[in-house]
Amino acid sequence: MKNLLTKCQHIIDTNVQSLSFLASLSLRLYLVPVFWVAGMNKVNTFDDIVAWFGNEQWGLGLPFPELLALLATSAEVGGAILLLFGFATRWATIPLMVTMIVAITSVHWQNGWQAVHDLMSPWASSNAESALERLEKSKEILQTHGNYDWLTEHGSLIVSNNGIEWAVTYLIMLFALFVIGGGKFISVDYWVRKRCMS
Numbered sequence: 001m002k003n004l005l006t007k008c009q010h011i012i013d014t015n016v017q018s019l020s021f022l023a024s025l026s027l028r029l030y031l032v033p034v035f036w037v038a039g040m041n042k043v044n045t046f047d048d049i050v051a052w053f054g055n056e057q058w059g060l061g062l063p064f065p066e067l068l069a070l071l072a073t074s075a076e077v078g079g080a081i082l083l084l085f086g087f088a089t090r091w092a093t094i095p096l097m098v099t100m101i102v103a104i105t106s107v108h109w110q111n112g113w114q115a116v117h118d119l120m121s122p123w124a125s126s127n128a129e130s131a132l133e134r135l136e137k138s139k140e141i142l143q144t145h146g147n148y149d150w151l152t153e154h155g156s157l158i159v160s161n162n163g164i165e166w167a168v169t170y171l172i173m174l175f176a177l178f179v180i181g182g183g184k185f186i187s188v189d190y191w192v193r194k195r196c197m198s
Contacts, residue, residue, distance in 0.1 A: 021190075024183025027173050028083045034170060035083070035096060039076030042069065049073070060106050075099050083177075086187020093178040100171040108164040115165040116158045131159040 042049045046069065052058075053072075054065030062068050075095035082092035113123035117131040139157060142148045151157070182189035 020180075021184035021186065024086070024089075024177065024180055025186050027177050028086060028089070028182065028187075031096075031170065031173055031177075032080050032084045034080075035076040036080035039073055039078075039080060042073040043077065046073065062106070071095070072099050072102075086182030086189050087192075089182035089187065089189050090178050093174045097171055097174045097178070100167050100174065104164045104167045104171070108162055108167055111161050111163040113165055114161040114163040117161045128161070131161065135159045 049072075050065045050069045053060050053062045053069050055061065076099065079092045079096045082088050112126070114121055114128070117128045117135070118124060119128050119132060135157060138159075139148070142151060142157070181187075184190050
């Protein structure tokens with residue numbers, strides 16, 4: 001039995017190692033649209049983003065809001081492009097990780113862990129019950145005055161909690177890319193490194 005397990009482990013290790021480039025590629029391709037959309041939303045509403053970054057009453061109250069908005073926008077749009085091609089992958093992840101850390105601490109932290117309210121989660125935020133009450137009222141209104149079946153045809157209604165869950169997930173994925181790089185074969189980094197080393 002031990003020999004069989006050892007042989008199976010060897011087969012897995014050997015074959016998985018040859019496919020390891022797919023891990024980097026998968027992470028990159030998942031993150032590209034995340035940061036492209038976030039960055040382009042900032043491009044399209046740049047003045048509003050600057051106001052939100054700088055305003056202390058209803059925004060983040062950050063210093064130098066024009067500069068920080070420009071840096072965040074550039075990191076997301078530029079980072080998405082670099083990740084797509086696997087070019088300067090490790091360098092591209094650094095400003096994106098900083099952006100995620102700022103988002104976690106400045107925007108999402110006070111909302112707890114959950115991105116979407118769910119009382120079944122062990123990390124349900126303290127305001128989850130009132131959010132679910134609002135969800136029930138919304139459902140009642142839509143069932144009475146709207147086409148509820150059409151609205152929920154592809155999924156149920158949710159109430160966003162805007163917690164740190166997704167930002168932390170992206171941060172972990174970016175950190176993994178920082179450690180493993182753009183991957184073999186399907187990244188500019190690989191071909192540049194191969195050319196420089198030969």
